[in-house]
Amino acid sequence: MVDPFIYHNPTKVYFGNDALSHLHEELPRWGKNALLIYGGGSIRENGIYDTIVEEIRKAGISAYEISGVKPNPEMPLARQGARFCRERGIDLVIAAGGGSVIDTAKVIAGSALYDGDPWDLVKSRAQISHALPIMAIPTMAATGSEMNSCAVITNPDTHEKLGWTTEALRPRVSFLSPKNTFTVPxxxxxxxxxxxxxxxxxxxxxxxxxxxxxxxxxxxxxxxxxxxxxxxxxxxxxxxxxxxxxxxxxxxxxxxxxxxxxxxxxxxxxxxxxxxxxxxxxxxxxxxxxxxxxxxxxxxxxxxxxxxxxxxxxxxxxxxxxxxxxxxxxxxxxxxxxxxxxxxxxxxxxxxxxxxxxxxxxxxxxxxxxxxxxxxxxxxxxxxxxxxxxxxx
Incomplete structure (x- = not known):
């Protein structure tokens, strides 16, 4: 027989080429002071960044941004992001990019309410009860991080690449637009x-x-x-x-x-x-x-x-x-x-x-x-x- 289990996936998904047009509807429901996280800048070249900025403007909320997430995301940027959230009173994290960006956003959102080193939470597999709400805008088909509760991140100082799974890291809303993946090489x-x-x-x-x-x-x-x-x-x-x-x-x-x-x-x-x-x-x-x-x-x-x-x-x-x-x-x-x-x-x-x-x-x-x-x-x-x-x- 199969093992007993509970299945509950509360991530709300907008799927379709117009998915991102609903971002402004969802933003005010989850926060008023957002942090946008993305990678090397491809979203600026393909127009996704401009669309997100316009949706944020239509929602009437304020937003900051951090870029530079690496393909194999690392702890230094996550530490920087968590500290930034505490200093600026961030109450919502938006991730626009591949799985590395979304995973980085999860670690930031999960550790923003913690005063210590975020790596402590990852290393101990901490089952936290609260994290900043996360919205995900995937730009490639790969990790599925936009609909699950896991983040994978590397500590370059120790050569450890570890997964952190806890329900608080599951995105509240994700916007899946196939056209946002058209320019993936x-x-x-x-x-x-x-x-x-x-x-x-x-x-x-x-x-x-x-x-x-x-x-x-x-x-x-x-x-x-x-x-x-x-x-x-x-x-x-x-x-x-x-x-x-x-x-x-x-x-x-x-x-x-x-x-x-x-x-x-x-x-x-x-x-x-x-x-x-x-x-x-x-x-x-x-x-x-x-x-x-x-x-x-x-x-x-x-x-x-x-x-x-x-x-x-x-x-x-x-x-x-x-x-x-x-x-x-x-x-x-x-x-x-x-x-x-x-x-x-x-x-x-x-x-x-x-x-x-x-x-x-x-x-x-x-x-x-x-x-x-x-x-x-x-x-x-x-x-x-x-x-x-x-x-x-």
Whole structure:
């Protein structure tokens, strides 16, 4: 039987090309003194920034802004933002950008009411009861952070990239406009699509009993990403492709598909250390590590699930030998990443070697386990983590 659970996702979502036109309606309901957070300035170039500023003006509230969020967000900017909120009496945080921007906004909103170092809250997995309200305006399909209660952030001083999950971090309102993703470059589209696939696979690869309908939903979403991602890369203005990818990204990680059993998030644990030690995109790391992980854990116990993935998602013909079928599916997945998304298939292709693998594995295990074993799709030790990194090399 599935484990007992509560499902509650109160994020209000406006979806459609006119979604952002409703921002001025929602702003006064949540605050009067907002902080707008964004990244490197692309929203100024594509017109999204001007639209947001006009919506803020129409709402009649005041607003400040902080920019410069990095692709792998870091604590110094989050500390600066939290301090700014306290000093200026900010009562609402608006995030406009990708998952890194939204995650930074979450850490700022969650720590603005705390006088200490925000890293204390992240490191301790603090279950806070209050945070500043968050509104999210995603500009790419990837993390789904605009509809969930998790933030991932890096402490560059300690080489730790950790997730902080607490219900207070869930955005109150999110504005999802496919047209706001039209100008995302092909490489970023590929990284985001790999992230979406990984979010689903991390849940799907589970030997615990689940819901048949949810399994089918996950398979359908993965097929959707595989279908639409290459088209969005080929033509950024392909509205059907952008629309499907954006909605896939939400349901991949908004607490629906993972209800009823625990999820170990093994590949994410491995990748978080990879991009904590090296400046590589999160989605790229996942695209390289995921097939290596699947190959490493393939055995008689895991073969049924991996073979089902091969048949129902990757289109492999069902055979009598589940291990052989599973291997074909893993090969097709790696080929999708390398030939359809044009991503490197090995860590060595992006200039990495094995010098830090043991340190990375130790960091990952220390965060994910208290007994030295990560109990997931297949039990793994710190030595297994090192072996997976090497398999991906």
């Amino acid at each position: 092909p490489a970023q589209t590929a990284y985001g699509s790999a992230d979406i696939l990984s979010h689903i696979l991390e849940v799907y690869l589970n030997r615990a009993e689940g819901f048949d309908a949810v399994d089918g939903f996950m398979e359908s979403m993965m097929r959707s990403v595989i279908r639409w991602a290459p088209l969005a890369m080929e033509d950024g203005f392909h509205e059907e492709a952008r629309t499907n990818l954006l909605w896939d990204s939400e349901w991949a990680i908004n607490d629906l598909i993972d209800r009823g059993h625990s999820v170990s998030w093994t590949c994410h644990a491995l990748e978080h250390e990879l991009s904590a030690f090296f400046p590589i995109p999160h989605g790229l790391g996942l695209a390289i590590l995921t097939p290596a992980f699947m190959e490493y854990v393939l055995n008689e116990e895991t073969a049924p699930r991996l073979a089902r993935f091969a048949v129902r998602v990757m289109g492999v013909k069902e055979g009598k030998n589940e291990i052989k079928t599973a291997r074909k599916g893993i090969r097709k997945l790696r080929k999708f990443f390398t030939k359809s998304l044009y991503l490197p298939g090995r860590l060595s292709e992006i200039g990495l070697d094995d010098a830090l693998f043991e340190d990375m594995a130790a960091h990952a295990m220390a965060w994910k386990s208290t007994d030295g074993i990560l109990h997931g799709f297949y039990p793994l030790t710190e030595e297994d983590f090192v072996a997976i990194y090497k398999k991906a090399l």
